[in-house]
Amino acid sequence: MPEPVLGILTLYLNDAKQLEEKSVYRRMIIEGSRIGLDVFVFTPADVNPGKELIHAMVYDPGSGKWSRKWRPFPNMIYDRCRIQRNARFQQLLKFRSRYNHLTFLNRPLRNKWTVHQTFSQKSRFRQHMPETLLYQSSADLHRMLKFSPVVYVKPINGTGGRGILRIERQRDGKQLFDIQGRRQNRQIIAPRKVSLTRLESIVRQWCLGGRFLVQQGIPLRLPSGRYHDYRMLVQKNGQGVWELTGMAGRVGAARSVTSNLHGGGHAVRAEVLLKEWLGSEEKATKAMKTAEKLGLEGAAFLEDSFGALCELALDLAINREGKIYVLEVNPKPAREVFARTGDSATYRKAMLRPLEYAMWVYKNKNTPSPVKTTDE
Template sequence: MINFTFYISHIRLNEKLKTNQLIIPNKIASIWKLPARKYGKLNYHFLSKEVEIVVEPHLSEFEIEMNPHLLSQLYLPEEGKIQCQYSSKENSFYFGPSVGIVLGDVLEKGESPFGPLTAYITDMAKAAIELYCPLIVFSYKEVEGSFVHAFIFEENSWKKGYFPLPHVIYNRIGRRDQERSDKCQLFFEKLTEMGIPYFNDRFLHKWHTFSFFLQEPTLTPYLPETRQLQSKKDLFYMLEKYPTIYLKPFWGKEGSGIIRIQKEKDLFIITYPNDDGWQTKKEVNLPDLFFTLKGRLKKRKYLIQQGIDMMIMNEAPVDFRVLCIKDTSGYWRTCSAIGRVGQRENIVSNLSKGGSQRKALLILEELMSKEKALQVERFLHELSVHCAQVLDAEAGGLFGELGFDFMVDKREHVWILEVNIKPSKSEFTQNGNQTPPSIKLLLTFAASLAGFIDK
């Protein structure tokens, strides 16, 4: 039986103490019903030490005291806040929960050691301190057995150290080739062997996720017709049926690689990305159209999706993204909904392609009545949770965070565009210095996987 969680604000170091002594305040000893002295076991994940527990009446109720040697033996964070739980049945004290963020690459120097994710991860580290969850950031390439060379946020900066692998790991490896590499797969196997849960299990390509939704009858009314592009017949079929179609790469992200094809009278107008932005070509027949696309289609797999007669603002595309995160009970919850408006005459609305964002409801209110805007926004949240439940049940692996992209057509009908397994964090930045609410939700979910539930 785990008793009341003790939130430790500071670990005092005292070289005069025995190396096997832990001094705890009287208040927590009373709650845990401990005598003035007793022996027990201290545990920090897979590290443990037999110690003598001594109750000190004059010690601050949020502090503990130990010899520096004991702290180093258990690799406990001297500066960071941490939780402690006591099991009377096992006569053991458990420190934690340590949370890790694994990346593909981490820079040794510079102000942005984690690339574009640096600002988000820094916000996450600050929130982790307030939640008493030690947080480290590392590359899977830096793991050595059960330990890892990793970064920790101390004294308002990132510092590198040597740490035991954490209780739970958030997978933010941003490249599929790295995630599928032999070294990375061995890392995940190591986590499984050690019983360390990791979430956002793996990348799933667009067709894979879409196929899960196709199997759920309650979602099909919101799915634009989508098929794999396997031959010119697939392309010709969709062009005969719809005036606009989109070709989307299986593994594209942030709008990269998307191609739009429009039929206008006797012309096919192709819009696709190049180094300078977007390029347009025109073809007069289907064989020439396919020949123009053939070079691109050979390089990567694509799916074809029905174009939506979408609502627009200032001649720019509008779509909506909703972020879902699991709570401590394992239920999916929405925590943000934003609307994204692309640049004029652009074919995508992603921020990386020059788009802008605002709260979803504010944009919806500009496109329809306030009453209808409230209904649509509420439905976006409900549909996102349902999509998350379906994908979670069908995909296998452990997921704790998913982003869903939607579009609303001129009839005010909602369409599911795609799923983001590792959502871009630039999409959820907020004004001011406030920490995004998604960060706290994600950390408390991680803590629950480690067996520590936030109070």
């Protein structure tokens, strides 16, 4: 009986055909071979639609070398493609449309605004969502500044902390605002004070050419002055059931308004950072249990709303009282946060789980896993 085949679908970063997560894919191929799963990597540009063949990237664990081989379409596809603004992404959209009948472990999740609106339909999740508006004019900025002294402006589809502006109203009664942020190229914008009129102009310029959200800021500044949040990874296991894989704290770089690792941040074990933040081990444990329940129920609800998913990362803000807010949901999560905390067991589990889930899907004749819905 032939081994089941999993194709990891990704996108090249540039015309030189470089891949962002090649070392991760190499490890997944090695782990796959150990459990009887044949894994290869491909992009939409590697597909020959006439012959229904793929010029796949294959890795040989024995020789330690990558090579190219023509392969038939796999039994299952694990989509790792993140949004890009180029022709490569347009190729991806055509591929997804043409081969929509194939078995995908995960379907694309919608943008941040749609996910926020979907979560907000249910009181179970609404209480964990920061107040958020789709920016259309300065009136939306005014509304949020009246509601919250700190506001974030962020792109509707952005990743990695790019294009985020933090605004804080001064307490001295004057109409002055502190602003700082990160441009699309991750360059840090140093803090400065501006008037309301100037702020309106800056935000208008910031939001040109794209769609942006204005969102309530949650107090997340550590005593060191750096901002932090928590990355929680939930994945389907080898029985097709949602399970918590791990949770880690992220502390941003100096002068950064975000905690992203690619922006110079560093990772800390969640229990360590939470104990420091909330003041006791008991409060930290309680917050982590609440976060786990929220993550598992949230993943099931989003799958029910948008289609098959196999993993999600939830970026969480936890305030001083232990209240949890869902800042973002990422359907194509990186795993390195666990490697950076030194938690190699969780890092390995994060790579192994999609493979074990793929085996479950194959053995169950590609039937989707049972979806749990959440009551209002």
